[in-house]
Amino acid sequence: MSDSKTVVVISRDQVLTSLISKFLKGLCQIVEFATLGSSLDYIYGSNPAILLIDITSDDPTVVSMLNDLKSDPVLGHLSVFAVFGDSFVVPGWDNLLIDDYIKRSSLEAEIRSRIELSMQRAERTIEVNPLTGLPGNIQITKQIQKRLGAGDQFALAYADLDFFKPYNDRYGFSRGDEVLKMLGRLILNTVKDRQPHSSFVGHVGGDDIVFIMDCDAVEETSGKIIGYFDRIIPTFYDIEDRTKGCIESTDREGQKKVYPLIGISIGIVCNDRKHFAHYGEMAEVASEMKRFAKTVKGSCFKVDKRNPSRV
Amino acid sequence: MDSREMRSQIENIDTLPTIPSILRKLLAVIEKPKISINEIGNFIANDPVLTSRVLKVVNSPIYGFPGRISSLNQALILLGLNVVRGMLLGVSVFEAMQKTMVGLWEHSLGCAIAARIIAKKKGLKEPEEVSVAGLLHDIGKLVMGLKFPEEYGLAIAEAQKGHIFMLDAEKNQFNISHADAGGWIALKWNFPQNLVEPIEYHHKPHLSKVVPLQTAIVHFADVLTRAAGFGFSGDNFVPAVHPSVWQLLDLSDEDLKDIVSELEDSLGQAEDFLFADE
Numbered sequence: 001m002s003d004s005k006t007v008v009v010i011s012r013d014q015v016l017t018s019l020i021s022k023f024l025k026g027l028c029q030i031v032e033f034a035t036l037g038s039s040l041d042y043i044y045g046s047n048p049a050i051l052l053i054d055i056t057s058d059d060p061t062v063v064s065m066l067n068d069l070k071s072d073p074v075l076g077h078l079s080v081f082a083v084f085g086d087s088f089v090v091p092g093w094d095n096l097l098i099d100d101y102i103k104r105s106s107l108e109a110e111i112r113s114r115i116e117l118s119m120q121r122a123e124r125t126i127e128v129n130p131l132t133g134l135p136g137n138i139q140i141t142k143q144i145q146k147r148l149g150a151g152d153q154f155a156l157a158y159a160d161l162d163f164f165k166p167y168n169d170r171y172g173f174s175r176g177d178e179v180l181k182m183l184g185r186l187i188l189n190t191v192k193d194r195q196p197h198s199s200f201v202g203h204v205g206g207d208d209i210v211f212i213m214d215c216d217a218v219e220e221t222s223g224k225i226i227g228y229f230d231r232i233i234p235t236f237y238d239i240e241d242r243t244k245g246c247i248e249s250t251d252r253e254g255q256k257k258v259y260p261l262i263g264i265s266i267g268i269v270c271n272d273r274k275h276f277a278h279y280g281e282m283a284e285v286a287s288e289m290k291r292f293a294k295t296v297k298g299s300c301f302k303v304d305k306r307n308p309s310r311v
Numbered sequence: 312m313d314s315r316e317m318r319s320q321i322e323n324i325d326t327l328p329t330i331p332s333i334l335r336k337l338l339a340v341i342e343k344p345k346i347s348i349n350e351i352g353n354f355i356a357n358d359p360v361l362t363s364r365v366l367k368v369v370n371s372p373i374y375g376f377p378g379r380i381s382s383l384n385q386a387l388i389l390l391g392l393n394v395v396r397g398m399l400l401g402v403s404v405f406e407a408m409q410k411t412m413v414g415l416w417e418h419s420l421g422c423a424i425a426a427r428i429i430a431k432k433k434g435l436k437e438p439e440e441v442s443v444a445g446l447l448h449d450i451g452k453l454v455m456g457l458k459f460p461e462e463y464g465l466a467i468a469e470a471q472k473g474h475i476f477m478l479d480a481e482k483n484q485f486n487i488s489h490a491d492a493g494g495w496i497a498l499k500w501n502f503p504q505n506l507v508e509p510i511e512y513h514h515k516p517h518l519s520k521v522v523p524l525q526t527a528i529v530h531f532a533d534v535l536t537r538a539a540g541f542g543f544s545g546d547n548f549v550p551a552v553h554p555s556v557w558q559l560l561d562l563s564d565e566d567l568k569d570i571v572s573e574l575e576d577s578l579g580q581a582e583d584f585l586f587a588d589e
């Protein structure tokens with residue numbers, strides 16, 4: 001995860017760096033370097049959110065170093081601000097991979113709000129699963145940890161599909177993707193319909209989806225998700241399989257296998273009975289309950305109701 | 312105009328307008344600050360245009376599962392309240408209202424109700440899907456009335472004066488029927504086959520291949536609704552039930568009695584919905 005509160009400032013100009021420090025005081029932590037080269041170690045090691053670099057002089061090695069930095073996917077979140085001299089002519093943006101720029105004369109008036117906005121933008125643009133558009137693991141972790149840190153009471157539910165693999169094998173992965181897109185929409189809307197605020201739905205990957213809700217809403221919602229899913233899923237099968245209510249296939253040994261239609265299993269854990277300090281502990285219990293739900297035939301949800309002995 | 316040209320003009324239709332009384336009620340519904348998806352759903356289910364709009368969006372490639380959803384309730388769950396609400400805000404009304412339009416709305420709603428009753432009687436797993444097919448079966452009439460209002464007006468007049476079926480009057484005027492037009496738009500909007508076939512073949516139920524039972528039910532529901540005198544489909548007389556449908560549905564006298572009596576009760580309630588002052 002990136003350090004969202006650190007801005008790296010790179011300039012040989014002492015006056016400029018002290019001005020910037022003054023303007024940004026209290027907003028963020030500032031780490032200063034004289035050259036980009038000397039800052040690389042720090043940037044790769046501590047993953048700052050913003051890099052503010054003085055390009056008043058046209059130095060080609062700086063530009064090529066900057067471009068290398070920006071094209072490294074590990075630093076994909078890094079937002080690079082260039083400070084230009086007032087006479088600077090904007091070059092072709094293809095040759096200079098930066099996210100924003102500011103002219104030296106407008107530093108005082110603008111830099112604070114521009115940096116602030118950039119930090120907020122970084123908070124908003126989160127990695128999403130390309131299939132469902134739902135936020136991914138980093139956000140999921142953040143959302144759980146944030147609630148645990150604040151001492152909130154909440155339920156974490158972990159859902160995945162049963163007999164999804166035979167479906168993929170039979171119809172191909174692009175039909176499988178259709179099911180996942182439907183699943184994402186279905187869970188998102190069912191959760192948001194019951195609890196529009198401070199609920200969360202994230203896509204771990206594959207057919208694993210998690211959602212966070214109030215403890216008193218999660219069981220009813222899970223029941224609804226299951227009900228809707230079981231009614232919708234037959235339409236994702238071809239008419240013969242739908243009519244039969246199963247998929248028949250032959251495995252490598254020539255054995256005939258019969259697989260039921262896809263079902264959904266949901267494991268639920270609330271932190272009202274047990275204390276969790278770390279998201280990993282809570283996710284583990286939710287996933288354990290999901291495995292328990294999977295042992296039951298057909299779609300179902302299982303809530304952790306074990307006594308609050310030590311976890 | 313040849314039928315290829317007609318087809319491309321019809322396929323260009325993006326949205327259909329509804330009738331004024333529905334729009335007035337609709338605005339009252341969306342303005343409610345706390346409305347549930349179920350409440351909106353119950354309202355939409357009474358209107359062929361709103362229902363077709365929802366199904367068009369949910370079956371569009373944007374959502375990633377085109378041609379899968381034929382149930383209104385499922386569509387609403389997958390779209391979510393915000394999408395549905397936003398979509399309903401854009402609904403317009405027919406500019407030139409023909410008197411027959413209101414009659415067609417009643418006929419469509421009546422057919423939806425009849426289709427659901429028959430589907431339940433036949434023990435179908437999803438009677439709501441058949442009901443949607445019933446609601447949309449005459450969507451081709453809306454499409455033609457919207458795209459070719461003058462010519463369609465002529466066809467209506469010819470059916471009235473010449474005492475012929477609307478279906479034949481359409482063919483005289485256009486060389487195609489509302490069933491063709493409805494099938495085209497249903498395909499264009501990525502509707503699943505269990506909606507496309509009942510729409511396209513509700514006058515030729517024996518041609519339905521994928522969902523013959525659903526198509527037969529919609530055909531029978533269409534005839535029953537006309538016989539009950541509910542709404543106005545454009546015809547002054549009731550057509551015969553296709554022989555293949557009697558065979559396929561295999562309803563006993565007892566079944567028929569049940570269906571007719573339940574239909575009478577339900578149609579009374581539907582009338583209240585359409586004509587009650589908001």
